[in-house]
Amino acid sequence: MSDSVRKYDVVVVGAGPTGLLFSACLARWGYKIKHIDIRSEATVAGRADGIQPRSLDLLCNMGLKDDIMAHKPGTFRDVAFWDPDPSGLGISRTGSWPSCPASVSARYPFTTTLHQGLIEDVLIRDLERRGVHILRPWSILAFSVDTQCPDVEYPVQVKIQNMNTGDVEGIQSKYLFSGEGVKSSIRKKLGIQMSYRGSPLVNQWGVIDARISTDFPDIKSKCNIHSEAGSMMIIPRERDILRFYVQLPAESGKTCTLDDMQEVARKVLHPFRVEWEYVEWFSSYKVAQGIAAKYSSDSQRVFLGGDACHTHSPKAGQGMNTGFLDAQNLAWKIHAVQRGFASRSILATYEHERMHVAKRLLDFDASYNKLFSERRQNHNGGQPEDDDFVQAFREACDFTSGYGVTYPPNVLNLDHTHPLSAIALLSSAYPAKTTLRAGTLFPAVDVTRVIDNSTVHLEQAVPFNGAFRIYIFAGQTTTAGIPAALADFARYSLQKGSYYSSFPPVQNEGTGNFGSHCPPLPIYAFCTIFALHRSDIDIDKMVPRLLGSDRSQVYADDAAGEGTTNDTTHRRMGTDGNASAVVVVRPDGYIGCIVRLVEGSATVDVLNAYFGRFVTRSMGSRLKEEGLAGIDVPVLRR
């Protein structure tokens, strides 16, 4: 077997949503991927189905939202709460709230529901267009990492087997990723333990995907139903299918049949009529919250994502969405390393960030499940707002929508309360006066593209192309020339040894990259936004060449509609026309650092310091030269 056949950039095991999204990210950048799955075919029915608002942003940024929507998914915006009727007979609605309220500021404030197989199909077809084909049924037999020679190009040896023919194949790879789910063989082979919280709960749940005929009025909302006969959740799906989560009697055990589940559902919905027209899938499960002790091998060559490293109940619709974010988080970091831009040390931030989120998810899930499994009291005129369950639900919206997922300070998320930021604090441009925070998502805001007068979703202005996005909020300017701070920003960015000039665009990126089949991709993407009406912006006169060479990335902050001022987005950033800002956003949409836009070198000094902590080339920063070598870097433990 020739070398060319056996060498891959990445081996991915498991073609569920997490593994597929991981491959889809890397396939965009031309990596050579071996992707196997032990199943003979993609998911046929059941399993995950809820795409949370933030995940739709993520898919949109990858150009996949339209493909999802082409399947005509279900969507819901509301959660209705039903409780035992005070009369003692049946159930009645005690409230209805948005599932993603306006306070979350989601671009798409609804949950999109689609059978997992169709979501997988969107990703599989995207991969096929990019030349990556999932091999089935193949399993991983063994793997090892050459830790003696950490700098070897393909340090991971993988042995895989065709489950039909028994053929065994050896592969050399740079990375290995497990998207195998909760029973991850890679996790077991790495000896990574799952730790479970307490004992698994006694409550057993049934799941049914079905179409029914009913006079129950809320089948276009998500419904949380507590009745004298038990609890149930209903989720509207595509093709008028509904998903039912049915609480089963504690004693039901493994013998619980579809009939048993349907009988419980019928009792819970009484006095409303239920006729089962078509059952697509059913299953049952017990709730257990578990988390892996580590997310990777010590070598940072083998990684786990999705259910392979965290398990919880499906009812808040977080499993697939958390897996998506795991996959994207890791993918861009591997790309940043492999293209020769970032140090290998940033790979440790994958576990640092994503384990932090998984722990929050488990906390949420445990409390939510406890509340959900408890029998609720009749509402005798009490305000539902006072109810623990409803309170917990409302407080959780921010997190469950995906917008409340935040990352702690680390080398990528520069927070002025964190020791890492000391270097930046030496600049007069830091910290910026802003309401944004590093480690949170860049907000969904509208601006007007100057060249064509179209309204642009600024958070989507740059696709998921691996580039750091540098948003320059240039504020107001009364001159027709280039404002001084903007001119200085461009000037110092172009100075030798800066964050920018150390990694100029369209160069051959050398040995760190994955070879000639990988097209040159931008490392930085600039978006310049003026707090002006579009008609007052003359790109040729007002925008430095560095920022204006892509004319489509110059914007007016005048898209908020009639009766508003031309700095709505500037204000949303917590700055305004007089106190402008540069916001550095990571390739995955999370804010890396926020700097004041000032005259002189101070703004670029902070950017040099920020990038200087994790890139491979030495920055010629003035700040750097002043030296702060003793600062502890807690997250870079390897």
Add this chain to the structure above:
Amino acid sequence: MSDSVRKYDVVVVGAGPTGLLFSACLARWGYKIKHIDIRSEATVAGRADGIQPRSLDLLCNMGLKDDIMAHKPGTFRDVAFWDPDPSGLGISRTGSWPSCPASVSARYPFTTTLHQGLIEDVLIRDLERRGVHILRPWSILAFSVDTQCPDVEYPVQVKIQNMNTGDVEGIQSKYLFSGEGVKSSIRKKLGIQMSYRGSPLVNQWGVIDARISTDFPDIKSKCNIHSEAGSMMIIPRERDILRFYVQLPAESGKTCTLDDMQEVARKVLHPFRVEWEYVEWFSSYKVAQGIAAKYSSDSQRVFLGGDACHTHSPKAGQGMNTGFLDAQNLAWKIHAVQRGFASRSILATYEHERMHVAKRLLDFDASYNKLFSERRQNHNGGQPEDDDFVQAFREACDFTSGYGVTYPPNVLNLDHTHPLSAIALLSSAYPAKTTLRAGTLFPAVDVTRVIDNSTVHLEQAVPFNGAFRIYIFAGQTTTAGIPAALADFARYSLQKGSYYSSFPPVQNEGTGNFGSHCPPLPIYAFCTIFALHRSDIDIDKMVPRLLGSDRSQVYADDAAGEGTTNDTTHRRMGTDGNASAVVVVRPDGYIGCIVRLVEGSATVDVLNAYFGRFVTRSMGSRLKEEGLAGIDVPVLRR
């Protein structure tokens, strides 16, 4: 040859945008279509390319907008005006305005540009999904209409020929449609004359579709350029292609080459740089405004649409859009007749409405061309707003966007200034207090769907399914019961002999329909809108069964956003929470009549009178019984 092979509901000749859209409409309702085109393949390059805002609504209502957008068309929102620079050297921008300003209230305030072949492709694939395949290259040899037996089922005899094999085929048909373009053989065979306005203008124009490299800054806007070297228009297209309309020297004649055109374009754009990277297509034309004397045979069995009955210059991008509206206007009327709902007499309203629009278009085109062909003076500090050309342009936006296309009063458009309305004036519910007008488009407004809290474009709430849309603006109600006027509306609608009970849904529609392959389609579609916040609407308690049986068509008028009252859409209709209204909208989105929603029978009396004028069954209306037989019906001249 068996009868089944030779009999078709409709024969369509010509597979340009007009003919294809006509077939696409009828194919939705199951009609059996023979569609031929003399060309061997669809349009490869050039020709029409601009989809105006209103046409995008139309395509959206047919479920085709996403298919158009999947081709990643160009879009533009602005028109820039360039004029000779006061220095005497070159050109300078004298202004830029929205091509579809806010005053037009378009749902999509931009022009979508896409090569005509791709637009045809969207329609061809839609037809193929519905089993209609365009036959090429076939031409029509002859046709005749059996006027002796006007009630025969297939009165049209058509003879067509395969241009490759010479095979001739005879067809029996119910209707024949010419979408053949300006050289329509069917028009000639009918002996219908084109009348041209004056002599064709001396100005000759060149057209080039090309990609260029340039430093001209406005290539994402439509540009109207007047220079010392002549006039030019630039239109941005998909794939960074630009369309150039170049005014050629009067003496250039037919000998004008691509090089000549490019040289003019280069001179016009001076001092900006022009390098021709890729020329996709070019052509030249002289401007002539012509209109057919009639749009159909006297039998109302053979019809013309699109360029077959009106020609004008392409520069305002109206040809294809006018053809679309011709086709849709005729298609739903044929459907209304063939399903046994409307009298054959309504077919005369096709010419009445569409010739009216074509005449307005020719007036506009003549004045616009004249202004465009004239050399403009330097702007020496004068306000461009004062300029004739700019003025004409701005006034024309309403018309060119498609939103200003209005139909005169006739049997379908009940205007209280028109004799036809006398019958309705006997009701206390007519005329309604409203700013709407029959014959105009139902406006683009947002409402909230009660069952799922989604924001709905009310004008798109009912697809183009052939149904009349009955929007009931139910206003406010402080009771939890059904408001009295709404209850009466439902009650009298269900009374024997009413507009509704005369044509109840889901019945076998009998001999008037096209047979069993046509699924039952609704004749009426109700949308009920309350001037309330969504949370205050209980469908089961507040909506009569007639209107609430499709729960998805009950809306709250609370979608206008924060700080607004819950009657924004009611007010947009010119009514408000206290003076509610019923708006009857034709299947093509134009308003048919507007009635007050009042207690008692008065509201339904007007609907009975309105529909009673053109449906096939006698309405038991109280108003009808009072009799107004002598009213002249001017448009129903056949």
